[in-house]
Amino acid sequence: MDILEAVLKNTLNMESFSDLPPRLSDEESERMKADAFNDTEGNLNEDDGYSCSICKNRGIIMKVKQTRSGNWTNVACDCECMKIRHTIRMMQRSGLKNIIRDYTFSKFIATEDWQITLKEAAKTYSLEKKGWFFIGGQSGAGKTHLCTAICREFLLEGMPVKYMLWRDEAPKIKAAVNDAALYSAWMDPLKKVKVLYIDDLFKTGRGSEDSQKPTAADVNIAFEILNFRYNNPDLLTIISSECTVNDIINIDEAIGGRIFERAKAFSLKPDRSKNFRLKGVTEL
Ligand SMILES: [Zn+2]
Incomplete structure (x- = not known):
């Protein structure tokens, strides 16, 4: 191996760096969970015939909030369509x-x-x-x-x-x-x-x-x-x-x-x- 390449690789630790998953903050991780929930389709419209594009007929929207102690968490809120x-x-x-x-x-x-x-x-x-x-x-x-x-x-x-x-x-x-x-x-x-x-x-x-x-x-x-x-x-x-x-x-x-x-x-x-x-x- 070219010595220069070996030094660079060693110094920048490229291989292990690229292997690391991107580190998510607590807020980002909660937001991903909320987005996944908010993307799923509900079926309330099958009962009442009313279709809501905001909650996709789940009736609930997940919102990311910070608690008083500074932690991030998901809170389920009723959609206006309820x-x-x-x-x-x-x-x-x-x-x-x-x-x-x-x-x-x-x-x-x-x-x-x-x-x-x-x-x-x-x-x-x-x-x-x-x-x-x-x-x-x-x-x-x-x-x-x-x-x-x-x-x-x-x-x-x-x-x-x-x-x-x-x-x-x-x-x-x-x-x-x-x-x-x-x-x-x-x-x-x-x-x-x-x-x-x-x-x-x-x-x-x-x-x-x-x-x-x-x-x-x-x-x-x-x-x-x-x-x-x-x-x-x-x-x-x-x-x-x-x-x-x-x-x-x-x-x-x-x-x-x-x-x-x-x-x-x-x-x-x-x-x-x-x-x-x-x-x-x-x-x-
Ligand atoms: Zn709704």
Whole structure:
């Protein structure tokens, strides 16, 4: 071996240097672990139809943080999409199946003039994002479909949306009326969330006609939520109900008046031809 080459090799220790793996700092090593985790695909979208490019549908993002003692570590954080998924799941639990796939405006078939008017108004509301939107009256006319389609648009834009199915939520709130902390825990999110959808306002879904009438406690809860939102005009409120605005005014003038003032409101007159659930049924 050339003597010069041998000296150089010895001095720079080239062979052993090139054999050494690059030494990673603790921070780099934690970051590699986090990147590997954050690159894997999750499958939450299979349940709720909502696809998130930030967490790749895992719902969790791994973040590298330094502890007080100076060590580096990985911390699992909820992705922002988890709030959206929570709302979608609440809606799905209430019987609205695949919201993202099925509750689109294009799947609301509008052939009659009243359907076209409703659909256009709902689409415009979802774009303008101003005030309240109310559809009341005839059951089975697609009120829930259109209100859900509005919420779907907002959810896809990442807006905070809460879903309140009246017959499920109102009894829980009424039961908590003597427990101030629990009562606030139920009520505050409904009052303050950016978008609230109240589905089937004042419908209890049980009992005879008479027992389905809203009680004073129902009226108080509705007033407290809607009055707060009325006083905070940036909050968007969507309401569907079998009651028309006039019916609600008859139940409680203050609530009806606020809906009338804030909402783009539609009341469907009772008409069995508007009931989709009866379509295809031959009446004898
Ligand atoms: Zn996400």
